[in-house]
Amino acid sequence: MKCSICGKEAVRFIPYANIALCKEHFIQWFERRFFRHLEEYKILEGSRKVAVAVSGGKDSVTLLHLLKKASERYGFELFGITIDLGIDRGTQYSRKSVDIAVYNFRQLNVEYEVVSLKDSYGFTIDESKAKINRPVCSTCGLVKRYVMSEVAEKNGADTLATGHNLDDMAQYVLSAYVHGDLEYVLRNGPVTPPKPGFQVKKVKPLFLTPEEEILHYALLNGFQFIYDPCPYSEEFKRVSKEKLGLIIKRVERDYPGFTVGLVRTFEREIRPRLSAESRSEELGRCKICGRATSPGRDICSFCSIRIKLTGMGTSQSEARNS
Secondary structure, three states: OEOOOOOOEOOEEEOOOOEEEOHHHHHHHHHHHHHHHHHHOOOOOOOOEEEEEOOOOHHHHHHHHHHHHHHHHHOOEEEEEEEEOOOOOOOOHHHHHHHHHHHHHHHHOOEEEEEEHHHHHOOOHHHHHHHOOOOHHHHHHHHHHHHHHHHHHHOOOOEEEOOOOHHHHHHHHHHHHHHOOHHHHHOOOOEEOOOOOOOOEEEOOOOOOOHHHHHHHHHHHOOOOOOOOOOOHHHHOOOHHHHHHHHHHHHHHHOOOHHHHHHHHHHHHHHHHHHHHOOOOOOEEOOOOOOEEOOOOOOOHHHHHHHHHHOOOOHHHHHHHO
């Protein structure tokens, strides 16, 4: 197949766009779309310091490189965050992930912070698997959201960017329809304003970019990222959300553009109407860490987990208030 633009040998065919592209033109097309989405959805509007969460995987590493280009175009400061989650299980998964993230930060000359979950909070994800009666992937997601927000705020960022891709967002949307949990997907859009009393908005610049295209872009650019799957990935595949992802992929093969249409229609047509009707409940403050917690709860979910794993008590609350 030949490139639709220059006639050279194509490296990728984009079914939903009906276009074949060589390496040079695929990279150009990919990056133009990225910047178009930034501007169309005002993802970085008003951002002065953007913290980007980098796990070492293809999505977050690609996002880091793209945001480096964006920082040069728009003039904002870029800061990297990586969490050492303490996932090992005989694979040294977290150590490898951190090493790769740090390599990319240094390659791009981006200031960064590596946060050790064990050193900073007293536990690891491996320990939570053994002691917490909830799916380990659920615990890990909760922990990452908490730590990323806290570290971003501590370092003066006004925006926190994560590498969620189109496939992730389509799963959120379809899961919301299936389970009737529209509030969850409303809280996880491409741009989530900061909660009252906090300073960081959360953004997902790759929310309309297919996972396979991110992988291809990363490979063509020679980015260093971790290929090893998380040791808990098989457990994740058993949950209903991942099964929905497989359904989406099958439909996309038969109807190219279905996934983009699913998410784009939700963002353009459904989210604005639901957001207008949604009543925002006033959040509480965790009496231990002071961060946001669900209405009616004195202790946030993160601190509840930390108490179970480390025996941490209310002394932190007393120290914080003194």
